[in-house]
Amino acid sequence: MAATALPRSEAGPADRQRALARFLAEASGAGAVEIARIALLPGGAIQENWAIDGEFDGGRLAGAQRLVLRTDAATGVPSSLGRVEEFAVLQAAFAAGLTVPEPLFACADPAVLGKPFFVMRRVSGSALGRPITLDPGLEAARPAIAERLGRELARLQTIRPPRDDLAFLPSYDGPVGQITGFRAYLDRHPNPRPVLEWALRWAETNLPDKLPPVLCHRDFRTGNYLLEGTQLTAILDWEFAGWGDPDEDIGWLCCKGWRFGRLDREAGGIAERAPFYRGYESESGRRLDPERVKFWEIFANIRWAVIALQQSDRYLIGGARSLSTAITGRRATECELELLMLLDPDGARKRIATGA
């Protein structure tokens, strides 16, 4: 919580705070807005989230408000939406009845803070992965949380193209385009990644049957939802959302990379798959096909490996002096081990039995 000055721009912190107060007043119809506190929230490797406490004098938010301002961090990764587009996705999710922070205002004008941002209500809770997966106090509640996540995901998938409000999202025609993109990235990467190449070849030759596209969160996992006690209070971080396959988010949540110390709990480190699948199937009316989910779990490991490598690129290419960012690329090898275990189970058994 060390930082208390809003994102950089040519104006100073006090000017930016005044500009933000004016923006909030105008957007909400308030006579004035007094900002009492601004603090950078922890996390957010790609985006910055700022807690804003403000007093609104009239307008639709009259009174004291606890808000979050979300804007770009200094360096991002490819394929993340802009903040104004992310705001539109959040609006669609909110309107569809998902448990998300209420989106309030978006600002594309760089004259206000130096870069686009949006504002949403601040929701209580913690998203930290390990406390969620390891806290003994949550033990009894975890299956219900997993089931609730399944229901939320099914509700998200009621959002389907075409949508005028989401017309900026690229159309979707199966994972081949993503596979091509991953290969193009690997072609530019200084180190060969033969495991990823092998897995991409498997994906290319084992494509699942097409289903009508739905809105995918594309980072739907432990660490990206808030729990207040045992209650789900918000699904966060919609920057990677796009049209995609209905099983893509299922495979992502079940991917081993998001189990936070509980590798045995295959649904996001919090539960077996059964309650998560049950929540999804009962809300969506669609029965999950384990082979399709397996494809998307393998795909998730490939994608997470590429994202991890791209995070290191922010140091290697972008010059970001962040140890946390630079070291993330090492996690790609964890994904590669999981890919080998999924694609060559006999080889895994042999090596485990012999101590490799």
Added chain:
Amino acid sequence: MRDLPKSRDLLGLARELLLGELLPLLPPERARDAHLIATTMAIAAREAAGGEGWQAEIGGLLGELYDEGSSLRRLAADLRNGAFETSPSHAAAARAILWLLTIEKLREGNPHFLAANGFIRAGLKGE
């Protein structure tokens, strides 16, 4: 030729100092950074101790797979193109390289992940 103590031993002592004495003095929100530094030091120590042996082993396996011009980049390109899919023996040889490469990188980078996945001896050898 180098002076003693070895850099690996110094890194070990530095890590103990960081986690044992400095970490308790840090505000809680910086604890993760301290662990990240400790992890980085541990990786550096393991890589320094590990030498180039496994890389030579992979070079040998690549040499058996290819008559000439062997490299990981060529292996990656061939796997992309499905070059071994009509030859079970070549496919098995390629997979053996992938396993060795991945396990050895994790042995240095994250042995606990190897252990958590059941590769216990592979993960903790040299720990």
